[in-house]
Amino acid sequence: MANTIAEVQKEILRLKKENDICILAHSYQGREIIEIADFVGDSYALSVKAKSVTNKTVIMCGVRFMAETVKLLSPEKTVVLSNKNAGCPMAEQFEKDEIEYLKNKNKNLCVVCYINTTTELKTVCDVCVTSSSALKIVDKLEEKDILFIPDINLGTYIKNNVKDKNIQLLHGGCPVHACVTESETLKAKEAHPNALLLVHPECVPEVVKHADYVGSTSGIMDYAKASDADEFIIGTEQAIVETLQFECPDKSFYPLSVNITCRNMKTTTLVDVLNCCKGTGGEVIELEADIMEKAKKCIDRMIELG
Ligand code: 13P
Ligand code: SF4
Numbered sequence: 001m002a003n004t005i006a007e008v009q010k011e012i013l014r015l016k017k018e019n020d021i022c023i024l025a026h027s028y029q030g031r032e033i034i035e036i037a038d039f040v041g042d043s044y045a046l047s048v049k050a051k052s053v054t055n056k057t058v059i060m061c062g063v064r065f066m067a068e069t070v071k072l073l074s075p076e077k078t079v080v081l082s083n084k085n086a087g088c089p090m091a092e093q094f095e096k097d098e099i100e101y102l103k104n105k106n107k108n109l110c111v112v113c114y115i116n117t118t119t120e121l122k123t124v125c126d127v128c129v130t131s132s133s134a135l136k137i138v139d140k141l142e143e144k145d146i147l148f149i150p151d152i153n154l155g156t157y158i159k160n161n162v163k164d165k166n167i168q169l170l171h172g173g174c175p176v177h178a179c180v181t182e183s184e185t186l187k188a189k190e191a192h193p194n195a196l197l198l199v200h201p202e203c204v205p206e207v208v209k210h211a212d213y214v215g216s217t218s219g220i221m222d223y224a225k226a227s228d229a230d231e232f233i234i235g236t237e238q239a240i241v242e243t244l245q246f247e248c249p250d251k252s253f254y255p256l257s258v259n260i261t262c263r264n265m266k267t268t269t270l271v272d273v274l275n276c277c278k279g280t281g282g283e284v285i286e287l288e289a290d291i292m293e294k295a296k297k298c299i300d301r302m303i304e305l306g
Contacts, residue, residue, distance in 0.1 A: 132216035192257035199235030
C-alpha cells in the first residue's frame with residue numbers, strides 16, 4: 001500500500017496516465033501537488049489551458065470557481081474538483097438578483113466580474129477578468145459605465161489605472177489578502193530595506209500604494225525571477241513565497257504577512273488527488289446547460305479580449 005509522499009505521487013502519475021486524466025493546479029497549491037500536476041498557473045492561465053486540454057478527465061486542484069470555469073470551457077469533459085469543500089468565500093459574496101436589479105436601473109451598465117464568482121452570478125455579467133488581465137480588458141471595453149464585482153480592492157486598483165471610465169464598485173473582497181495592513185507593510189519594508197515589495201491587487205489600496213510591482217500570482221513570480229534584485233517581500237499567499245524560494249535559491253523571499261494563507265486553497269491534500277484519480281474522491285462538476293451557456297459568454301469575452 002502506498003504510504004510515503006513519493007509513493008502516493010508515483011501512484012497518482014500511474015493512474016493519471018492509465019485513466020487519461022489531466023491535473024491542473026493553481027499556484028497556491030502545496031509543493032507535493034504542484035509536482036504531480038500537468039499544468040500549474042494563475043486563474044487566467046488555467047482557464048486558457050482548460051480550453052486546449054485533450055484528456056477525458058480534468059482534476060482541478062484549486063477552488064470551486066476554477067473547476068466550474070474548466071467545465072464551462074470544456075463541457076464534454078469530466079471535471080473533478082479535488083476537494084468538494086474547497087470554495088472561495090469571495091465568489092459567494094453577491095447574488096445574481098442584486099446585480100440584475102442594478103442592471104435594470106441602468107441599461108448601459110456593463111458588469112465586469114472577477115473570475116472569482118459563481119457560475120450563476122456569471123450568467124448576468126458581461127465580461128469576466130482575472131487579476132492578470134483586468135487592466136487590459138477594462139481598458140479595451142467600449143462601454144463607459146462599468147460595475148466591477150466583487151472585489152473592491154482589485155476594483156480600486158483598476159479604477160486608479162484605467163482612465164475615461166465610470167467604474168462603480170461594491171464592498172466585496174478576499175478575506176485573506178484584505179487582512180494585511182499598512183502598518184505590517186511598513187514594518188516589513190523596514191525589516192528588509194533592500195527588498196522589492198510585490199503585491200497582489202486583492203490587498204487593500206493602503207498596502208498596494210507601497211508596492212514596487214502589483215500583479216497576479218504568475219505576474220509576481222515572473223517579475224521576481226526576471227528581476228536583478230536579490231530580495232523580495234511577497235504580498236500574496238504563502239505558497240508563492242515557498243515556490244519562489246525553491247525555484248530561486250540565490251534570492252531571498254520574505255512573506256509580507258504570515259497571515260496570507262488561504263485555507264480553502266490548502267484544503268486539497270495529495271490523498272484527495274489520489275482518490276480523484278481512482279474515481280472515488282472529489283466532486284464531479286455538474287452544471288445546468290442553460291446556465292452554462294449564459295455564463296460562458298463572459299468567459300469567452302475574457303479570452304477574446306485578454
Ligand atoms: P490569480 O488570478 O493571481 O491566480 O489569483 C486567484 C486568487 O484566488 C488569488 O487569491
Ligand atoms: Fe479566494 Fe482569497 Fe483564497 Fe484567492 S486567496 S481563493 S480570493 S479566499
